[in-house]
Amino acid sequence: MIKYLIEKEFKQLFRNSFLPKLIFIFPCMIMILMPWAANLEIKNINLNIVDNDHSIISRRLVDKIGASTYFRTTDVPGTYDEAMRAIEVGSADIILEIPRNFEKDWMQGNTPDLLVATNAVNGTKGGLGSSYLSAIINDYARELRQESPAPLRAGMPLPRVVVSTQNLYNPTLNYKLFMIPALMVMLLTMICGFLPALNVVGEKEAGTIEQINVTPVSKFTFIVAKLIPYWAVGFVVLTICLTLAWVLYGILPAGHFITIYGFAVVFLLVVSGLGLVISNHSATLQQAMFVMWFFMLILMLMSGLFTPIHSMPGWAQWIARLNPLKYFVEMMRTVYLRGGNFADLLPQLGALSAFALVFNLWAVKSYKKSS
Structure with missing residues (x-):
């Protein structure tokens, strides 16, 4: 009996000319576009530099900052007030003011002060931008100490601790390596969550669910027949994502593919079961769609994805x-x-197994079969 129900689900899926195309095109578009857009690295920060010293040392500092890929020097105003007006109109994000006698103070062994003013309306951009700029300035100060004559260096404070940074697991700090695996999870959740959520309620609106209700098919068999096609669709989507990650970005898992597919077996049951629960409790397609979207937003934002x-x-x-x-x-x-x-x-496998058990038992229990 279950064989014919599964066959019915696949025929119903492929009878719709749009859904098979969506299952293939949607993962491709997300994997091509999102790794470039969903990037928390801050670059092209608009910087205004007020150089009140106009010395060789200050000029070198300006050139060093300009060589960074994080900053874009949009203007070199003559005064700090002019630079502030640029921040007010939105053409600048950060101001760096180099004081007068910057080179003179340095050569005398004093510690000159630089002013960094940041537009913190966007807190992330302001905080990271000022940190990047401070790191460049500190690096420049170390270069100047190394270039200074020995008598001059003797009167200048030198750092007592040398910090050596080693980036574990992602030595090149490639943000795509962090983001792409999470995008795969998002795709599996959206496709294998939305399609089951619209399945049962769609049959309710079409009236075909009544033909199933008058058959001796048990509720458990009915739900299993609904799950298996989207379980298979999830494996197709996951394979597409893994292939695109390798072909487009050269990203392969450090672990084994068996681990990924093994967890996918359980996770696809979780999201498909959740979709069927929502479908069983919904009266119309619009209701099921909005309820599923409500849960999708919360689940994705609270998952550590971004x-x-x-x-x-x-x-x-x-x-x-x-x-x-x-x-x-x-x-x-x-x-x-x-x-x-x-x-x-x-621990992750145990948690997912518990969710799969709860959602699928709930789906079986909530399906109201009436004869």
Whole structure:
């Protein structure tokens, strides 16, 4: 019996000429465009430099900042007030003011002060921009200390601690390596969550669900037949994503593909089961679509996909523990970046298994079969 129900679901899926195209085109578009757009690196920061010294040292500092890919020197105004007007009209993000006698103070062994004024309307851009600029200035100061004559260096404070930075797991700081695995999770959630959410309620509106209700098909068999096609669609989407990540960006997991597919078996049951629960409780397609979208926004924003969960307030971190996407995102990033295996990810596997059991039992229980 279940064989014919599954066959019906596949025929119903492919009878719609748009859905098979969506299943293929949507992952391709997201994997091509989103890794470039969903990037939290801050670049092309508009910088105004007020150079009141006009010395060789100040000129070198301006050139060093201009050589950075993070800043774009839009103007060199004569006064600080002119630079502030540029921030007010939005043509500048940061002001660097070099004081008079900057070179003279340095050569005398004093510590000259530089002013960095940041437009903090966008807190992330302002904070990171000022940090980038401070790092460039500190690096320039070290260069000047090394170039200074020995007698002059003797009277200048030298750092006592040398910090050596080693970037583990992602030594090139490639942000795509962090973002692409999470985008795969987002795609699986949207496709394998929305399609089941619209399935049962679509049959309710079309009236075909009544033909199933008068058959001896059990509720469990009916739900399993609904799950399996979207479970297979999820594997197709995941394979497309893994292939595009390798072909377009040269990104391959440090771990094994078996771990990814093994977790996908459980995760696809989670999101498909959630979609069927929403579909069972919805009366119209519009209701199912809006309810699913409501949950999608919360699940994705609270999953650590774009922002770290540890940066959230304590109460938000507790809520995130009830989010199945959190555990699958952790798995994908662990396998891709650190080469984790099943033994390293048993807590995530246990959480996803619990979610899959709850949602699918709920889907079976909430399906109202009447004869």
